[in-house]
């Protein structure tokens with residue numbers, strides 16, 4: 001291969017490639033092999049098309065019907081593989097495309113150049129109803145954020161965000177992103193700082209800003225693997241903000257927050273790969289821990305394919321981790337067990353049957369966990385002095401004495417078994433002064449679901465050093481009402497060690513807006529006592545508006561749901577496993593299963609270990625967390641069911657009610673943000689005010 005030549009594959013090419021029929025994919029792979037060996041070979045017939053707006057673009061033949069679009073230089077050495085499609089579609093795609101290098105942002109830009117008439121319409125429109133969105137910025141500032149000179153007039157004419165959105169394909173994606181940030185009130189200085197951080201000094205190197213959409217094909221690139229069936233774009237392309245987080249060096253713990261779908265887990269996986277490359281032969285493994293089991297299952301399935309050796313990483317959800325290390329470190333006997341939350345509740349129930357109390361089992365469980373164990377209280381006199389901030393029911397000294405006695409009963413009743421929080425306390429005591437820690441680095445996803453006690457423990461499981469803790473989460477997805485605080489857990493995040501991801505890679509902007517709209521008036525904590533903001537949270541993909549429809553009776557809703565599923569399956573040729581139907585309660589999920597049975601549509605529960613491709617997935621809202629589906633149907637969204645009220649809701653104090661409703665909002669936000677392309681919301685009766 002000629003070393004002077006550089007071959008670039010763009011993310012647009014991968015999108016086009018994955019939509020091709022298998023037979024054509026095979027032919028494209030064969031073409032790519034030839035291309036990789038020698039792009040100048042006479043066997044590759046570059047055709048210049050006189051009607052293309054960008055005269056640097058060429059078509060090349062994949063077979064009689066299919067063409068790839070390549071930018072092949074007349075001079076110079078960079079070949080860019082941009083698109084592949086049926087002849088006519090490929091020609092249409094390339095017709096108005098502009099593909100160029102932007103030296104202000106050091107990135108490749110691709111956009112459909114708008115027709116002059118379109119721009120005139122907007123410009124005239126502007127005269128009638130100014131002010132415009134970006135009027136305070138000078139041409140020089142707009143140029144610095146990458147606006148190509150021939151788009152300055154268009155950008156200046158944009159009045160509203162909706163206007164900007166309608167030009168999504170006419171503006172390079174990086175510029176669109178920066179303009180969106182400006183429209184959300186993010187300062188131009190902050191944006192320029194971000195752009196600078198993604199640039200490089202050495203012109204031979206590809207900047208992180210460019211790597212967002214470009215992969216450089218080298219002699220070592222494993223084309224077969226890259227273009228194989230299970231190829232996922234996140235393995236090659238990272239947003240510069242993701243790259244700097246995943247591959248950066250940090251003096252201590254790093255906190256990464258980001259709203260739904262911003263690639264937090266993707267960053268954590270790249271981080272794991274990066275850290276695994278730092279490990280020396282006898283180093284302890286990296287721990288990758290999460291709250292839910294389903295996420296660990298996903299991580300285990302991808303880490304090896306992502307070249308992270310199994311021996312270098314331990315992937316475990318926090319419950320399993322706590323139990324395993326309790327046994328391994330001999331903090332408990334190997335015969336002891338760990339009881340889960342529902343088992344705890346059962347024991348509390350039995351205790352108050354024999355020891356009548358003014359407190360119910362749920363209150364006692366929470367008091368024991370959230371006050372006594374979370375503050376590592378060992379004696380009644382300590383308990384008298386312990387602050388109960390955040391607990392909604394006020395209690396006196398006598399109550400505390402009674403609760404303490406009931407806790408003693410609880411400890412006896414659970415015999416040789418332990419609750420998770422009890423084990424946390426034992427492990428914290430064990431590892432506090434121990435120099436020998438079980439892990440080299442810790443990566444933790446879904447941090448919003450962890451308790452302070454679990455965080456305190458994680459801090460003690462790794463030596464304090466550079467890159468020790470990588471903590472990732474979304475404060476808005478706090479569906480269990482946790483009030484975590486890093487500082488109180490001994491985790492100190494300083495200055496630039498708190499990062500935020502803003503670009504949603506999962507859903508369309510339309511779905512993202514619906515998801516965010518549910519959170520409306522709430523304030524969320526950033527894990528360290530400050531308010532978290534989702535300003536600038538943007539999706540660069542666009543699609544159909546989510547549908548919200550209610551019906552006068554269950555039969556009508558059922559037939560609508562079945563109709564929509566059939567449309568997806570038959571008209572749109574969607575694979576059943578890309579469809580999920582979700583409900584807030586188990587009852588609604590069971591009703592859905594009955595409905596699907598009636599229509600002889602195969603289904604599988606989201607918790608099943610395998611999801612056959614011919615089965616539609618059904619799920620409760622809570623179990624949807626961490627998953628994503630191309631098409632999501634959500635049931636039960638009527639005024640009387642949303643917000644969903646727990647059976648004890650009316651007995652809650654005002655504080656408890658507020659906290660509960662905030663959790664419900666987070667839950668609906670999590671649910672809606674699982675949809676990739678289609679979101680259909682249904683209900684029976686009047687529509688809920690919560691869905692705007």
Ligand SMILES: Nc1ncnc2c1ncn2[C@@H]1O[C@H](COP(=O)(O)OP(=O)(O)OP(=O)(O)O)[C@@H](O)[C@H]1O
Nearest residue numbers: 233234237238239260261262263264265266505506
């Ligand atoms: N750089 C990227 N390029 C392409 N796809 C990406 C990129 N980053 C993330 N994605 C895709 O976006 C989707 C969301 O990513 P991920 O699950 O990591 O987000 P998250 O922030 O952890 O989401 P959530 O908190 O909502 O569960 C996934 O399908 C992932 O493959």
